[in-house]
Amino acid sequence: MDFPSASEQYKILIENTEEIISEDEFLEKLTDSLVNKNPLRCKLGIDPSAPDIHLGHAVVLHKLRQFQELGHHVIIILGDFTGRVGDPTGRSEMRKQLSEEDVLSNARTYQEQIFHILNEEKTEVTYNSQWLGKLHFPEVIELASKLTVARMMEREDFDRRYNNNIPIGIHEFFYPLMQGYDSVAIRADIEFGATEQKFNLLMGRQLQRDYGQKSQVAFIMPILVGTDGVQKMSKTLNNYIGVNETPDEIYGKVMSIADEIMPAYFRLATTLSSSEVSSLLSDLNHGRLHPRDAKMRLAREIVTLYHDSTAGKDAEDQFRQVFQMREIPEEILVKEIPGPVDIVTAMSSTGMTPSKSEARRLIEQGGVKINGQTVSAKEAVLEKNSEQVVQVGKRKFLRIKVL
Secondary structure, three states: OOOHHHHHHHHEEEEEEEEOHHHHHHHHHHHHHHHHHOOOOOEEOOOOOOOEHHHHHHHHHHHHHHHOOOOOOEEEEEOHHHHHOOOOOOOOOEEEEEEEEHHHHHHHHHHHHHHHOOOHEEEEEEOOOOHHHHOOHHHHHHHHHOOHHHHOOHHHHHHHHHOOOOOOOOHHHHHHHHHHHHHHHHOOOOOEEHHHHHHHHHHHHHHHHHHOOOOOOOEEEEEEOOOOOOEEEOOOOOOEEEEEOOHHHHHHHOOOOOHHHHHHHHHHHHOHHHHHHHHHHHHHHHHOOOOOHHHHHHHHHHHHHHHHHHHHHHHHHHHHHHHHHOOOOOOOOOEEEEEOOOOOHHHHHHOOOOOHHHHHHHHHHOOOOEEEEEEOOOOOOOOOOOOEEEOOOOOOEEEEEEE
């Protein structure tokens, strides 16, 4: 198969990147790759610190998929060793160390989820315990000698914690060294990461030089803001959209984002071409495309990515039915409870709310409906031998059968 020229690949691959260190080296590597018929070795390290991958992680994975389609070799390093230490990047305190069991459990789910995006046949998956776990102590000392304390303290998070008298564990200093050594171990040509990973990516470049290798190129990708429109996407902050979520969940979450962050989502969370995205955003900015319609297109594209086009269309039809036409969805979870029962007890006992007090609060705010009608009284009763559809907020429905 003939692949595009180095300059054509370069043009495709630099789209939607934050920074490349360095662009000249990248073009040189692309050229050498074609001349020598030797695919670039593209590295992404992932610490399995949580069991789910979300659209924020997917930004880098989609870039890797572009490299695969151009014939390059992708290596995913699951940090079963580094994950036990935990990346201190962006941390205001020492990260809790995960057990080996937790890390390996999370790693298994990661392997399943990354292939929603990457081509499994063209992806090498490995664990960094294969080399880090085999280093003898003299080799660890040699590795530690490659970096000064002053250089490590240039990290903003370490500097901030030191100046605020927040403890820094010596083991945390080893994290960027271990991530950098991963690049040495697999002889990476390119390493990928978000903007917050810049220090760690540059560490890989330095260590490769120290160990007599040619330095990798650092591909730094932008961070996708979460559904709150403020902070980066994170499961901890509950502002994430998981790639493993149902089509209706993904569609509904995308429709909930602010109009202002739609451009970033079109560029970073879809695989639409840059020309198509530019055309869409131009129509949006000039009033030729309604923001609601643009967002529905965005939601459909994202659902299609992680499920299929049928799921994307079905999720859109469901959204129109429930939210635009104000109808009740066709498929709703059913639970049976004894009755008669007041609505507050029914909501808490079926798990619609975590407590009776939360149920009362939602009713007082007008956030609860029975069969499409807003509940105005906390004392409302569901009679025996009846069936009611209870709705909490915009997206939570439950069909309650009162026995």
